[in-house]
Amino acid sequence: MPIIKRLTDVDMYKFTMEQIIxxxxxxxxxxFGFRNRTKGVRLLxxxxxGRLREELDHAQSLRFTQPEIDYLSTIKKADDRKMFSPGYxxxxxxxxxxEYNLEKGSDGNxxxxxxxxxxxxxxxxTIALSIVNELYSESLLxxxxxxxxxxxxxxxxTKLADKIKILKQYxxxxxxxxxxxxxxxxxxxxxxxxxxxxxxxxxxxGTSNVMMAMEFGLVPMGTSAHELPMILAAMxxxxxxxxWVNTAQQLVLDSWWKEYGYGLSIALSDTFGTSWFxxxxxxxxxxxxxGTRHDSGYPLVYANxxxxxxxxxxxxxxxxLIVFSDGLxxxxxxxIANYCRGRIKHSYGWGTNLTNDLGFRTLSLVVKAxxxxxxxxxxxxxxxxxxxxxxxxxxxxxxxxxxxxxxKQYLRS
Amino acid sequence: MPIIKRLTDVDMYKFTMEQIIxxxxxxxxxxFGFRNRTKGVRLLxxxxxGRLREELDHAQSLRFTQPEIDYLSTIKKADDRKMFSPGYxxxxxxxxxxEYNLEKGSDGNxxxxxxxxxxxxxxxxTIALSIVNELYSESLLxxxxxxxxxxxxxxxxTKLADKIKILKQYxxxxxxxxxxxxxxxxxxxxxxxxxxxxxxxxxxxGTSNVMMAMEFGLVPMGTSAHELPMILAAMxxxxxxxxWVNTAQQLVLDSWWKEYGYGLSIALSDTFGTSWFxxxxxxxxxxxxxGTRHDSGYPLVYANxxxxxxxxxxxxxxxxLIVFSDGLxxxxxxxIANYCRGRIKHSYGWGTNLTNDLGFRTLSLVVKAxxxxxxxxxxxxxxxxxxxxxxxxxxxxxxxxxxxxxxKQYLRS
Numbered sequence: 001m002p003i004i005k006r007l008t009d010v011d012m013y014k015f016t017m018e019q020i021i022x023x024x025x026x027x028x029x030x031x032f033g034f035r036n037r038t039k040g041v042r043l044l045x046x047x048x049x050g051r052l053r054e055e056l057d058h059a060q061s062l063r064f065t066q067p068e069i070d071y072l073s074t075i076k077k078a079d080d081r082k083m084f085s086p087g088y089x090x091x092x093x094x095x096x097x098x099e100y101n102l103e104k105g106s107d108g109n110x111x112x113x114x115x116x117x118x119x120x121x122x123x124x125x126t127i128a129l130s131i132v133n134e135l136y137s138e139s140l141l142x143x144x145x146x147x148x149x150x151x152x153x154x155x156x157x158t159k160l161a162d163k164i165k166i167l168k169q170y171x172x173x174x175x176x177x178x179x180x181x182x183x184x185x186x187x188x189x190x191x192x193x194x195x196x197x198x199x200x201x202x203x204x205x206g207t208s209n210v211m212m213a214m215e216f217g218l219v220p221m222g223t224s225a226h227e228l229p230m231i232l233a234a235m236x237x238x239x240x241x242x243x244w245v246n247t248a249q250q251l252v253l254d255s256w257w258k259e260y261g262y263g264l265s266i267a268l269s270d271t272f273g274t275s276w277f278x279x280x281x282x283x284x285x286x287x288x289x290x291g292t293r294h295d296s297g298y299p300l301v302y303a304n305x306x307x308x309x310x311x312x313x314x315x316x317x318x319x320x321l322i323v324f325s326d327g328l329x330x331x332x333x334x335x336i337a338n339y340c341r342g343r344i345k346h347s348y349g350w351g352t353n354l355t356n357d358l359g360f361r362t363l364s365l366v367v368k369a370x371x372x373x374x375x376x377x378x379x380x381x382x383x384x385x386x387x388x389x390x391x392x393x394x395x396x397x398x399x400x401x402x403x404x405x406x407x408k409q410y411l412r413s
Numbered sequence: 414m415p416i417i418k419r420l421t422d423v424d425m426y427k428f429t430m431e432q433i434i435x436x437x438x439x440x441x442x443x444x445f446g447f448r449n450r451t452k453g454v455r456l457l458x459x460x461x462x463g464r465l466r467e468e469l470d471h472a473q474s475l476r477f478t479q480p481e482i483d484y485l486s487t488i489k490k491a492d493d494r495k496m497f498s499p500g501y502x503x504x505x506x507x508x509x510x511x512e513y514n515l516e517k518g519s520d521g522n523x524x525x526x527x528x529x530x531x532x533x534x535x536x537x538x539t540i541a542l543s544i545v546n547e548l549y550s551e552s553l554l555x556x557x558x559x560x561x562x563x564x565x566x567x568x569x570x571t572k573l574a575d576k577i578k579i580l581k582q583y584x585x586x587x588x589x590x591x592x593x594x595x596x597x598x599x600x601x602x603x604x605x606x607x608x609x610x611x612x613x614x615x616x617x618x619g620t621s622n623v624m625m626a627m628e629f630g631l632v633p634m635g636t637s638a639h640e641l642p643m644i645l646a647a648m649x650x651x652x653x654x655x656x657w658v659n660t661a662q663q664l665v666l667d668s669w670w671k672e673y674g675y676g677l678s679i680a681l682s683d684t685f686g687t688s689w690f691x692x693x694x695x696x697x698x699x700x701x702x703x704g705t706r707h708d709s710g711y712p713l714v715y716a717n718x719x720x721x722x723x724x725x726x727x728x729x730x731x732x733x734l735i736v737f738s739d740g741l742x743x744x745x746x747x748x749i750a751n752y753c754r755g756r757i758k759h760s761y762g763w764g765t766n767l768t769n770d771l772g773f774r775t776l777s778l779v780v781k782a783x784x785x786x787x788x789x790x791x792x793x794x795x796x797x798x799x800x801x802x803x804x805x806x807x808x809x810x811x812x813x814x815x816x817x818x819x820x821k822q823y824l825r826s
Contacts, residue, residue, distance in 0.1 A: 147573075147577075147608045147612050151571060151574040153570075154569075156567075157560075158564060158568055158571055160564075161560070161564040161567070195560045198558065199560050
């Protein structure tokens with residue numbers, strides 16, 4: 001059985017982002033690339049490159065089915081208008097994943113890149129990540145007996161039960177599954193999503209996985225990704241605009257607000273540093289937008305920064321939301337909830353530790369935008385260990401964004 | 414689905430004992446009775462007496478099928494002769510469980526008794542116990558969600574995996590499943606038996622459950638039960654034989670040896686106290702019999718007593734076996750193995766903690782012989798908390814067996 005069976009087996013934000021990209025920047029030449037950030041793990045020691053190629057080829061052979069298009073056409077925005085336009089759905093009917101480049105890297109990891117027009121290349125992200133994660137999981141299960149595999153599954157269930165038991169004690173913790181890209185395997189994610197939907201009806205908001213949202217009648221959840229400001233900034237990085245980073249960021253916020261309005265107005269703030277982001281957010285944006293997403297740096301520091309930001313702008317932070325989505329586990333979620341309770345709204349996009357908690361070491365894999373129309377992309381984030389780009393470009397963006405390197409930079413393992 | 418689907422869903426020793434009973438004492442009028450020894454648990458708070466009646470009625474409707482008779486006819490003794498005679502197998506073809514008496518007891522437990530000729534009444538023992546245990550388990554699962562039930566099963570698997578991991582480090586620990594009577598449910602026992610057979614091929618000797626031995630191609634394991642010496646002693650308890658207890662015990666050993674020889678020569682020693690048993694075992698029996706079964710009292714004290722017994726008789730204990738079958742868990746098994754290693758052979762008949770380890774409180778239930786031809790039975794055991802009989806009868810048997818009450822009697826919970 002192939003790992004990816006449907007083109008909707010991706011995060012919801014791929015569609016919301018791709019609709020805007022398709023509408024505004026469909027001809028931008030982009031390159032996305034796969035990166036293994038896991039220290040000490042040479043992926044090709046686990047994953048056979050031939051198997052990887054087979055799975056990528058199979059994903060490329062997929063087309064959207066009519067039921068998938070029909071489902072997407074039923075999704076509504078907060079104002080009850082359709083989320084996706086007929087034109088975009090027509091585009092999807094003819095959609096196919098573009099070519100990929102795959103070879104063995106000298107560091108023991110696959111070199112896997114996607115060069116294509118932006119709305120096409122973008123769709124590979126979570127698909128490529130799910131595939132590599134599942135091939136890695138396969139290698140972990142290889143050599144295990146039937147019972148030992150059942151034990152792995154049982155461990156997943158008991159750990160899930162522990163989470164549920166704790167979450168039932170914190171009725172104000174509401175969360176979504178954001179674990180498509182990091183899942184142990186599709187069936188594990190399916191089981192977790194189905195169980196959370198049954199056991200924590202009031203607290204489980206939905207899943208980022210469109211295929212599973214469709215299957216289980218859940219709300220497809222999502223915000224947006226770094227690729228939007230990264231690619232737009234790279235496109236504008238030709239020396240003609242001194243403030244090109246903020247021009248790009250504002251373009252993202254404006255086009256997003258125009259398309260989706262209040263319902264999806266969660267701003268991803270850390271692409272070039274959250275301090276810079278808040279400095280550049282207008283009062284109107286601060287008032288209008290529902291909230292922000294935390295994806296790097298200390299979450300409590302972030303919460304404190306957001307609360308102060310709103311207060312300085314004369315906005316009640318209790319009316320604003322932070323979606324936390326960085327390295328969550330149950331203890332971290334509780335710590336964040338205890339900090340935010342009564343101060344600012346909080347919800348959680350739970351990834352790796354939700355869909356890949358079976359007792360094995362997990363991987364830190366990403367697929368990120370690398371190039372746009374010949375210009376390199378840059379991401380800084382609130383944790384420089386997550387920064388992307390050449391050292392020179394990173395320094396240049398840091399200067400442009402007055403990014404302050406912390407004396408004790410928090411490094412991800 | 415009924416709980417008991419086959420008349421072979423019983424412990425193997427029922428057949429080996431019943432063959433001797435059928436041959437020698439088929440007309441003895443016996444009464445067996447169910448007892449709940451679990452402190453603080455009123456079974457009728459959990460088990461519906463109507464459901465219990467239904468299950469008992471269904472078991473009573475069962476007959477041995479031809480494949481079961483055929484299977485029993487293939488079982489061989491150590492000397493390669495057939496374990497069961499054609500005459501006994503003919504008896505089984507016409508076999509049906511006899512009537513039962515069931516009512517609500519004033520203590521919140523069911524009064525459940527089986528009055529019939531010995532070879533018939535005897536067959537109820539493990540069937541009645543499996544039924545009551547499974548109805549209790551059903552009540553524990555009632556009200557749990559689908560996922561919570563899966564969590565219970567997952568906990569069984571992870572606990573089983575822990576046991577297997579530890580047992581793989583002790584290659585000299587060999588054991589059998591003796592958990593039919595105490596199982597959480599049939600499917601749980603089936604899973605445990607199947608898994609142990611796959612994961613610990615060299616250490617797992619087989620199962621006492623005949624139906625499962627047949628299904629999985631395992632060796633049906635078993636020794637013998639207290640009912641043999643208890644009932645024979647009760648039959649002889651008419652004042653004509655001053656040494657009636659030992660006459661009965663010798664009758665058990667002689668008839669067993671005559672029927673099954675060395676292969677099944679594991680003597681259950683604690684019916685009237687192990688000290689008394691060893692005093693009365695002849696040198697020839699001590700030499701001939703493969704070993705003994707421990708079923709009450711401190712296991713290491715028992716091992717020490719057995720070793721000294723063999724040494725006093727000039728027999729090398731390293732050639733003799735103790736089958737431990739009382740309240741085993743993995744830590745107790747390892748403690749016993751560490752004590753016996755190099756001194757005396759040891760193996761384990763693992764019950765409750767093997768087939769009923771899912772995180773729930775387990776029950777201590779027994780079905781025991783109460784009467785034989787109008788005389789009450791008595792069991793002393795090496796732990797007076799397990800003694801059966803009226804106080805007067807117990808005192809009388811204790812005097813006859815010179816049973817020494819320990820100053821600090823070990824009481825089972």
